Amino acid sequence: MQKKQKEWLEQWQRYKDSSLFLFQEWLYPNTLESFKGKRVLDAGCGHGHHALMAAPYAAKVVGVDLNAAEVAREETKNAPNIEIVEADLAAMDFPEPFDAVFCIGVIHHTDDPDRTFENLKRLTKKGGRLIVWAYSHEGNWLNRVPLETLKRLVLLRLPKGALAVLAHLLTLLITPIVWTLYLLPLRFLPYYEYFENWRILTYSRNMLNVFDKLNAPQTHFIRKERIERWFRAEDFQDIHISPYKGVSWRGSGTRR
Known part of the structure; x- marks a missing residue:
């Protein structure tokens, strides 16, 4: 169970x-x-x-x-x-x-x-x-290795309010990159296809995506x-x- x-x-x-x-x-x-x-x-x-x-x-x-x-x-x-x-x-x-x-x-x-x-x-x-x-598993090295390690060591120990602030800051940081660099035909960039959706979704929905990645206790x-x-x-x-x-x-x- x-x-x-x-x-x-x-x-x-x-x-x-x-x-x-x-x-x-x-x-x-x-x-x-x-x-x-x-x-x-x-x-x-x-x-x-x-x-x-x-x-x-x-x-x-x-x-x-x-x-x-x-x-x-x-x-x-x-x-x-x-x-x-x-x-x-x-x-x-x-x-x-x-x-x-x-x-x-x-x-x-x-x-x-x-x-x-x-x-x-x-x-x-x-x-x-x-x-x-x-x-x-394929295409997710950044999530599988550095992020999962960081979660175990630090992120899952943080209060949820602090994690929400971090998710907000990361969303703010990522958004201009997605709307500039990731508009170029550089399909070798990590998460290139994933960020196509970022430009369609609302800011709050993207922030939920980020929080979800930081918060999940196991993946x-x-x-x-x-x-x-x-x-x-x-x-x-x-x-x-x-x-x-x-x-x-x-x-x-x-x-x-």
Whole structure:
């Protein structure tokens, strides 16, 4: 059983995410329309932002989170077809599987991503769709090595207010670089594709991205062969695996 991590509750009490654009990008090639009339599981729902986006389409959305369920319940209280459950994604159980399951930006923060994926697969009904978006090992050296080391030694020991100030300062520092140097056709620069989104998103959403990177208590960076192993042809059909902005993987498949 994964232990609760207060960092996530504190993050979702402090920040909100209302970026429909990003959610649609991470779901690709699946769409919100594909949830129409279905019973949907949002695995790792945070404060409930993606559940709220899926709710107008789905017959029922069940959002599960180990750390921020109380925040999600408050955020989604006016959506009659959303139910929030507090549970460990690798151990949660329901009486019947779901028509669609999505796990967006969460599986790589669990204790055992392989075990978590197996449980998500089990909870996807035959003919149902499982959708995962996860940080990639490829293209993420700066996050994997210097940042993760700095987090362990310093950042996770800081008060969340100080971490929020640091995220604000870093966002201020990065923004002019993204709007000058990264406008040049220099695709060899680190995170070149990633910063294309930076120019689309609001300042507050970019600051949330920065805070999230500084705050996450644990992160597993997923190699291509690992996500390919998750979506093996024996278990899934109509498989889609693609890189997203050079720093993450989108994976989805229909359960056999």
